[in-house]
Amino acid sequence: MRPGWSTLTAAAAEIRWVTVLTVTDAAARIERVRPDPWPDSKLLTALTVTAFSAVSLATVLGFSLSEWWADTSNDVLPAAAGALVVGLALFALSFLVFASGRRGRAEER
Numbered sequence: 001m002r003p004g005w006s007t008l009t010a011a012a013a014e015i016r017w018v019t020v021l022t023v024t025d026a027a028a029r030i031e032r033v034r035p036d037p038w039p040d041s042k043l044l045t046a047l048t049v050t051a052f053s054a055v056s057l058a059t060v061l062g063f064s065l066s067e068w069w070a071d072t073s074n075d076v077l078p079a080a081a082g083a084l085v086v087g088l089a090l091f092a093l094s095f096l097v098f099a100s101g102r103r104g105r106a107e108e109r
Contacts, residue, residue, distance in 0.1 A: 046096055065079065
């Protein structure tokens with residue numbers, strides 16, 4: 001066996017052990033940080049605000065992208081901003097979907 005091989009395997013084992021501990025700790029912290037379920041009135045208010053915001057942003061984005069399409073400049077900023085807006089709207093909607101009822105299933109375990 002090569003002389004430094006045992007040192008290298010010991011270091012790799014330590015790195016693997018630290019990685020496993022870090023991932024386990026991160027998963028436990030993420031589980032503790034989950035939001036409490038919202039009541040129906042709060043969910044309805046958040047859904048209404050998100051829907052009106054999404055419709056107004058989609059209108060502005062539609063006009064902006066139609067002007068960008070008609071223009072011959074090769075600027076990608078409106079398209080990138082549109083992608084960011086759509087991503088934020090989807091993030092907000094996914095939070096609304098998954099924020100309710102998560103604690104109840106965790107307490108059943």
